[in-house]
Amino acid sequence: MSTPGSQTLMRETLCAEETIMTNCIYSITITRLLTGTLLLAGMAPLSAVYALDTTDREFIQESVTGGKAEEALGQIASQKSSLDEVRDFGSRMIEEHSELNRNLVALAKTDGLTISEELPTEKTKEIERLRLLPEAEFNREYTSKMVSDHQKNIARFETRAKETDDQEFKRELQKALPVLRGHLIHAEKIKAAALHDS
DSSP states (O other), X not given: OOOXXXXXXXXXXXXXXXXHHHHHXXXXXXHHHHHHHHHXXXXXXXXXTTOSOHHHHHHHHHHHHHHHHHHHHHXXXXXXXXXXXXXXXXXXXXXXXXHHHHHHHHHHHHTTOXXXXXXXXXXXXXXXXXXXXOHHXXXXXXXXXXXXXXXXXXXXXXXXXXXXXXXXXXXXXXXXXXXXXXHHHHHHHHHHHXXXXX
């Protein structure tokens, strides 16, 4: 049989539990409302904003502009060269670097970042210089550049994949590496074809 004192204690305990539950529900509701508002506004949830560090962001920007340059040169190669190997490689660069860029830009957007896809002046000048070369010379320079560029990019992606703390970014880099290695193998083959043709 309960005493008046025990009944009072039970009521106080129940009130305390109800207060805790109410506060908990209120907190969850507010969090969900804030997250939903951010998503509707095109922003990432609070927990995801600026997860990428400065080095990651700079890497993405550099990689995207580099990818745009690969696409531009691929367009020239697919039209200028009479070698099937070079034209096919150029078309591959357009398609696959475009996809790599889309993935990196999309990742950056989830982190609240805007990535410029405009080519810097020095890259534009280099692309124009190569475009104006005679075909045989273009084939040699283009294929040699593709080998050296992809060697550098593979090293960059490998290093960043090891050093970044952002797990989603790490997975994106690791997914891109086999594609870049395939580009390097292909570039080495067309470089040999271009030298043989000159």
